[in-house]
Amino acid sequence: MNVHVITDANKTAYAAELDQLFRIRHRIYVEEKKWREPSDDGRETDQFDTEHAVHLVGIRNGKIIAGSRFIPTTQPHLLSEVFPHLCTRNGVVRDSAVFEWTRGFIVPEYRETGGLLIKAQFCTAVMEYCLGEGINQIGGIQELYWLPLWKRFGWVVHVIGEPSEIDGDICVPAYFDVSEDALNGVRRRANLDHSILVHRGARNSRGQSPLGLACGSAGA
Amino acid sequence: MSGAPRRNAASDDSKDNALMNRDDIYDFIARCDSYRSLEPLFADYSEILKSYGFNSFIFTGLPTHGDDVESYVIKNAWPDEWTDRYREQRYFLKDPVSQWSLKRSKPFFWAEARAASLSTAQATKIENEARAFGLGEGVAFPMYDASSWQAVISLATADKCDLDKNSIANLYLLSLYCKMTACDLLPGSTDRSAVLSAREQEILQWVSAGKSSWEVSKILNISEGTVTQHLAKIRAKMGVSNTTHAIATAIRNREIRP
Numbered sequence: 001m002n003v004h005v006i007t008d009a010n011k012t013a014y015a016a017e018l019d020q021l022f023r024i025r026h027r028i029y030v031e032e033k034k035w036r037e038p039s040d041d042g043r044e045t046d047q048f049d050t051e052h053a054v055h056l057v058g059i060r061n062g063k064i065i066a067g068s069r070f071i072p073t074t075q076p077h078l079l080s081e082v083f084p085h086l087c088t089r090n091g092v093v094r095d096s097a098v099f100e101w102t103r104g105f106i107v108p109e110y111r112e113t114g115g116l117l118i119k120a121q122f123c124t125a126v127m128e129y130c131l132g133e134g135i136n137q138i139g140g141i142q143e144l145y146w147l148p149l150w151k152r153f154g155w156v157v158h159v160i161g162e163p164s165e166i167d168g169d170i171c172v173p174a175y176f177d178v179s180e181d182a183l184n185g186v187r188r189r190a191n192l193d194h195s196i197l198v199h200r201g202a203r204n205s206r207g208q209s210p211l212g213l214a215c216g217s218a219g220a
Numbered sequence: 221m222s223g224a225p226r227r228n229a230a231s232d233d234s235k236d237n238a239l240m241n242r243d244d245i246y247d248f249i250a251r252c253d254s255y256r257s258l259e260p261l262f263a264d265y266s267e268i269l270k271s272y273g274f275n276s277f278i279f280t281g282l283p284t285h286g287d288d289v290e291s292y293v294i295k296n297a298w299p300d301e302w303t304d305r306y307r308e309q310r311y312f313l314k315d316p317v318s319q320w321s322l323k324r325s326k327p328f329f330w331a332e333a334r335a336a337s338l339s340t341a342q343a344t345k346i347e348n349e350a351r352a353f354g355l356g357e358g359v360a361f362p363m364y365d366a367s368s369w370q371a372v373i374s375l376a377t378a379d380k381c382d383l384d385k386n387s388i389a390n391l392y393l394l395s396l397y398c399k400m401t402a403c404d405l406l407p408g409s410t411d412r413s414a415v416l417s418a419r420e421q422e423i424l425q426w427v428s429a430g431k432s433s434w435e436v437s438k439i440l441n442i443s444e445g446t447v448t449q450h451l452a453k454i455r456a457k458m459g460v461s462n463t464t465h466a467i468a469t470a471i472r473n474r475e476i477r478p
Contacts, residue, residue, distance in 0.1 A: 164385075
């Protein structure tokens with residue numbers, strides 16, 4: 001599996017993969033989890049899939065088997081728009097170096113066999129991506145049963161609010177520190193000795209985002 | 221003052237209590253990193269549970285294949301007498317609440333497990349006896365985690381257990397941190413992938429199947445003294461004092477099959 005970074009800047013090169021991604025998300029978040037109403041075109045997108053969203057997709061043999069979406073917390077995101085009342089510690093985080101992580105999945109076919117290894121490999125790519133981008137923390141609303149996994153990766157978890165039942169699952173807002181230690185911890189679990197992160201085409205430059213985004217989103 | 225769980229929806233001051241208890245839980249989470257052994261962790265956890273009206277708890281890994289639970293228990297704060305009775309009568313296999321813990325991945329009230337199970341005379345007897353020990357009702361938090369051993373933390377109260385959803389969520393977070401911290405502190409729970417050698421695993425596997433040292437020596441065609449030496453080394457490696465404990469730990473670490 002390689003994990004590809006898809007941003008507004010290189011989305012045309014990944015048009016087919018993005019289409020595949022949104023169809024898989026429809027299968028998982030609409031048909032399986034029933035979080036959202038079915039969409040006519042069979043693609044699941046929401047108000048946060050904007051030019052600011054970064055998609056990391058794990059591809060094996062031309063097929064997407066895992067994915068996640070990242071949004072800077074300076075932009076509208078799930079915690080700020082839908083669950084701000086759960087951020088009871090110090091309020092909603094708004095920081096250009098803190099990204100929200102949502103829509104994380106592994107396709108059903110890979111969950112039983114090797115699901116944990118794929119998860120660890122994907123998370124290794126996530127940490128590597130974040131380190132490269134100068135992101136300090138990632139996280140968001142998540143089901144409680146994920147927390148032991150982060151701990152096993154050696155990740156430092158900050159619970160920033162109240163646990164609450166959402167669609168039958170108890171969830172909590174929490175962020176993880178991005179660090180070399182966090183990367184090494186998950187990499188050990190992932191059995192990886194090389195990077196699987198792939199940047200292709202133009203890159204969003206987070207530091208100079210007005211210019212970078214303007215170029216990347218021309219005509220959008 | 222009543223010992224009843226106080227954060228039920230009907231409570232007038234539930235909001236104030238909610239705020240107070242929430243901080244309790246965050247503070248506990250912050251303290252978790254500082255614990256170097258299990259006892260102070262459980263003492264701390266226990267105190268917070270009391271503020272929610274729960275007088276005791278049990279924290280255990282979950283056996284498979286109709287095994288008894290005893291060798292999987294991490295912390296048992298039940299009254300001793302009840303523990304003895306539970307073991308002697310092999311209640312684990314008959315108690316609807318325990319049996320639900322094996323199947324559920326989400327928090328549940330003991331009352332739900334009882335209502336959903338066959339109402340046998342045996343189940344009623346267990347419930348009444350538990351009640352007499354002040355463990356009449358409770359809530360259980362299965363620690364479902366695809367990547368590690370299964371566990372449950374079950375909290376007991378002598379009074380009615382009708383917590384609202386927010387309190388359940390808070391207690392679940394609290395209990396999860398207790399579990400995660402305890403797992404880090406347990407012997408053999410470090411990053412080592414396998415503590416035991418293949419031979420040691422093989423020997424322990426046979427012993428867990430009820431074979432004596434002599435029998436194992438015949439099966440593996442080695443001397444009985446060698447088996448005994450291996451077992452001593454296994455116990456030393458795992459930092460446990462008896463072979464039963466070594467078996468429980470090895471199962472938990474997935475070094476041998478249950």
